[in-house]
Amino acid sequence: MREETELAAPPPSRGPDHDIDLMEAPGFVEAVVGAIETRQVDTLRGLIANLHESDLARLIEALPASDRPLMIELLGSDFDFTALTELDETVRLQILEELPTQTVVDGVRDLDSDDAVYILEDMDDADKQEILDSLSVPERAALQRSLDYPEESAGRRMQTEFIALPPFWTVGQALDYIGETEGLPEVFFEVFIVDPSYHLTGSVPLDRLIRTKRGIKLGEVVTPDRHVVKATDDQEDVARVFERYNLISAPVVDDGERLVGVLTVDDIVDVIQEEADEDLKALGGVAGDEELSDSFWYIAKSRFSWLLLNLIAANIASFVISMFEGELQRMVALAVLMPIVASQGGNAGTQTMTVAVRALATRELRASNARRVIARELLVGLFNGVVFAVIMAAVVFARFGIADLGIVIALAMIINLVAAALGGILIPLALNRLKVDPAVSSGPFVTTITDVVGFFAFLGIASLWF
Template sequence: MNDDTDLAVRSDERGPEDELALIDDPAFIERVEDAIEAGRGDDLRDLVADFHETDLARLLEALPAPARPKLIELLGTDFDFTALTELDETVRVQILEELETETVVEGVRDLDSDDAVYILEDLDDADKQEILGHLPLTERAALQRSLDYPEESAGRRMQTEFIALPPFWTVGQTLDYIGETEGLPETFFEVFVVDPTYRLDGSVPLDRLLRTKRGLKLGDVVTPDRHVVQAVDDQEDVARVFERYNLISTPVVDGAGRLVGVLTVDDIVDVIQEEADEDVKALGGVAADEELSDSFWYIAKSRFSWLLLNLIAANLASFVISLFEDELQKLVALAVLMPIVASQGGNAATQTMTVAVRAIATRELRASNARRVIARELLVGLFNGVVFAVIMAAVVFARFEIADLGIIIALAMIINLVAAALGGILVPLALNRIGVDPAVSSGPFVTTITDVIGFFAFLGIAALWF
């Protein structure tokens, strides 16, 4: 797309791939920037108003920081605030701080409650209360109640818009209510049945509701919900419930059993993605909340502690090497081969640790099967150790023509790969047992174990042998 005619393809003629191509086109971004700079709201609407919220978020990230809030102000009611939920936290907060309070209030009012909470929760208390103060009492109370629940809990994720009716209502009354009442949730999968105090009796799925005779009461067709979620439950635990039982939605209740919200599968997909992202970052020594849009100083500080731990581990390994300085001077080949043993052990330990950490996070690795899994990893380490020991013994003999050196590195390889297998699973289990997140803390400990044992085994055996 090179000319203005192509860039101005009407939004109702675009497909998803067209929007992606536009966002990646520097000429299109330049046109959007020009429209923002000149304050041409109508031109801007023609270009982006009907973008899907995900693509609109990508467009915001592609624009310079000063242009982002201006785009939202110019689009006015045509801007879908749901797009802000797709942005990095840093970018989202920067935009919200630049927008007029009235603009944010109107945008939040049009959102589902779960999206509104997602946007508000990252603001500081003063900004949060200012926005809530401009909302009608009913909406403010619902959002405040969700914000009062712990972070990463079901209460923060739930949607407070749902349909709850008494058990004496008939199916006919319910269908008429759904068809004639304004302000109901845009998407829902069941009708909840509650008593006068809003305690949950169960639910009636929409497919059953549509197939049931109009004269029957809801209390006669209600199904007790077997997978009710507490508002204070951790979102990761809730995600596992959805995964295990193939749920589409589930009710959320407070400590007294009163219905306070509903969780749907689209919310859970976001949770699964976030938790997986956190685990991957943690295994690499990166803070869970680090994002591409974060500042240099924030990223440098967040990574420092991990690098410091690795530096301590490296110094410990270096100390072990220094204990065998005389042996290294006698046989230079030891210095050449030493990194191979440590590197192979480190890679093997990382493999085991990654599997163990993930299994702990998903509750697949438990006390009931821990012994079996440890024994399996021990056998895997032993098998790989023997195989690679034979390979390295042959390589060393061919390279240095010293048979004894081949035997030494073979024995060290077996010892280190067995230690790597045990360390890779025992360290995460031990950390989890004492309440420390194994994804965050396992790496330095496992690295230290494999380096120290690898160097000590190789050089120690060499010292005894020669």
């Protein structure tokens, strides 16, 4: 047990010019642990009172596993369940499994619908249904409607709390309604105008609303929404629309064009981060949902398939080398220089592949400009191949004193860098055409091409030259 006098004071709230790192605050985490273990609720509340939800999530991850659910139970209604949306999925599910059902129900009830859906969607079906059954009928219906949409769709991301008003209302009525009605969204940027069937006719931004005379009807100042999102749209496509048109929010409609929710920029920032994270991990052969908190066995299984593909590629390259065993025995220098050609080609191929995969993900690389991009990458590969060919020819001659060997490696270098450039762009394009994620599958294919072409070109030219 820790003495109460050792408990650290709570850190100040984070301002715009101050980014407090809780992990570096002296004794802060230890103080929180001490307050939890000694059940000092008032002290615990004081310690976390000024924490933003994301900082609270970082604190939770730093606590011992057994203290995480206990802290939430001790805080009761003072705990902001939004912090759970900032946690790794594995940690969040472990906490939810340990918490009493009623605690989770109360926490979910206080969340915005998009955050509640985010927490519920990863839970086991039985646990999820138990939570939903404990909610009121309107609350359950709103969450179930979002959960029924496909994963990674706008319907899963949308917030079902919004303000929708008829066009015959006046601006004064709208302002009075917003100011006097309880239960409205805490943050919103516009009011939506709908007909009696809840079909969206447009929106009125808040700045226009408060600057318009009270007697004017909403239908006279409504702006038709040009960027309406379908609930079934993929979240990555929606994020691209937000980025392209600098949107702050966008209405979401169902297949019947009825208004069912709204997406805001904070949701889209999370989508962009998640998609970029998945693409980056996929390029390295790591599952997009892998987290630092995942178990050893899960990580080992998820990485196995990628490593298996690379092992197959390595065996193919090894077979190519074995075809030139005689040449390698006659000239040891070939074995010394051989990895250089393959390595340079592999790095060049990875560069091109990374650019191509990202361009495909952002829809910048399309059929209309694919030929131009392929030609550009081919020229880049040829240029770099020639430059590095000259450099390696000089290095080989200075090292081994064999001019012909320098010519051989120079030719092989040019061939392999051109092949790397073509493989790095054509393979992602082909996989994308076949509806296969190029971020996941391109790596082993590009590696195989650069290794096989590099070894075959170098050893094949050497066998013909000498």
